[in-house]
Amino acid sequence: MIEFSQVSKNFEGASVLNKVNLKVNRGEFLVLLGASGSGKTTMLKMINGMEEPSAGEVMIHDKPLHQLDLVHLRRRIGYVIQDVGLFPHYSVFKNIGLLPKLAGEKPDDIEFKVKHWMKRLDLDYEEHANKYPENLSGGQAQRVGLARAMAGEPDIMLLDEPFSALDPLIRNQIRKDYRQIQKKEAITTVMVTHDLLEAVELADKICLIADGEIQQIDTPERLIFKPKTDKVKAFTAGDKYQAALAACKIHSLKPYVHQLPNNIREEGTLLEALQFVEDKDEQILMKAFAQYKEQWRE
Ligand SMILES: Nc1ncnc2c1ncn2[C@@H]1O[C@H](COP(=O)(O)OP(=O)(O)OP(=O)(O)O)[C@@H](O)[C@H]1O
Numbered sequence: 505m506i507e508f509s510q511v512s513k514n515f516e517g518a519s520v521l522n523k524v525n526l527k528v529n530r531g532e533f534l535v536l537l538g539a540s541g542s543g544k545t546t547m548l549k550m551i552n553g554m555e556e557p558s559a560g561e562v563m564i565h566d567k568p569l570h571q572l573d574l575v576h577l578r579r580r581i582g583y584v585i586q587d588v589g590l591f592p593h594y595s596v597f598k599n600i601g602l603l604p605k606l607a608g609e610k611p612d613d614i615e616f617k618v619k620h621w622m623k624r625l626d627l628d629y630e631e632h633a634n635k636y637p638e639n640l641s642g643g644q645a646q647r648v649g650l651a652r653a654m655a656g657e658p659d660i661m662l663l664d665e666p667f668s669a670l671d672p673l674i675r676n677q678i679r680k681d682y683r684q685i686q687k688k689e690a691i692t693t694v695m696v697t698h699d700l701l702e703a704v705e706l707a708d709k710i711c712l713i714a715d716g717e718i719q720q721i722d723t724p725e726r727l728i729f730k731p732k733t734d735k736v737k738a739f740t741a742g743d744k745y746q747a748a749l750a751a752c753k754i755h756s757l758k759p760y761v762h763q764l765p766n767n768i769r770e771e772g773t774l775l776e777a778l779q780f781v782e783d784k785d786e787q788i789l790m791k792a793f794a795q796y797k798e799q800w801r802e
Contacts, residue, residue, distance in 0.1 A: 526547075538714055654685065
């Protein structure tokens with residue numbers, strides 16, 4: 505479990521985070537969402553000790569971070585960032601096998617893990633294991649980055665916009681792949697993004713940060729449809745519609761169509777139907793939306 509208790513952070517006197525409280529339970533997928541500069545990356549880096557709080561305490565598995573051995577801790581915490589950070593002079597095999605090797609595992613065990621994680625992340629071993637990072641596509645490099653983190657058998661994964669540089673189709677597939685692995689292995693995951701739809705599709709809970717404060721920590725549905733502050737409302741306003749459209753795309757509104765007035769049911773466009781639902785019955789939209797999320801994850 506990860507816990508922030510009254511955590512504040514200043515850089516050169518300027519306050520970035522102010523008395524933040526947060527709990528992430530074991531196996532949970534939490535997304536830190538917020539505008540650029542809102543302090544998301546700073547929060548993430550406080551979880552693996554790359555940044556220290558100016559005040560307050562960060563606890564990992566009920567122990568204060570400052571009492572833990574950081575080298576040991578970081579080997580148990582996967583960290584994947586946008587530009588991957590693969591070692592350029594190491595082959596794919598060596599990159600993925602690095603953490604097991606540092607842990608003193610035998611060559612056969614290392615090979616087993618590299619093969620296992622390459623397979624799980626849809627990377628062909630024969631084709632890619634001996635390649636160097638410069639010869640990989642962006643999507644392949646990101647998969648290698650995830651495989652490398654996973655080979656360290658982390659109980660916590662920190663993801664800092666790891667998918668944002670990829671083209672949409674590949675991004676969607678890697679996100680789904682990671683989400684499935686994360687659930688199966690019950691890896692506590694904290695991901696930073698400023699993309700609401702990405703947050704919605706992946707998160708068990710979203711933590712929305714603005715002006716150095718947590719505005720709301722909630723399920724994706726509640727964050728979008730029951731915003732607690734004006735800042736949450738402002739952040740989600742545009743995407744509420746986009747999210748609803750996504751719900752309709754896969755017809756998850758169908759079970760509720762009989763509740764729409766006849767004229768809309770028979771003649772209206774999807775957009776009108778949505779508008780009706782959005783105006784008249786948030787419950788229906790929330791249900792459709794939750795269904796969309798579940799179907800996306802299958
Ligand atoms: N090492 C540092 N020294 C000084 N200021 C910093 C440092 N790291 C971050 N900041 C400042 O703290 C604020 C929050 O930065 P942070 O990277 O946490 O934001 P973010 O929400 O992750 O933004 P983005 O989405 O743009 O990555 C920014 O104003 C940034 O300039």
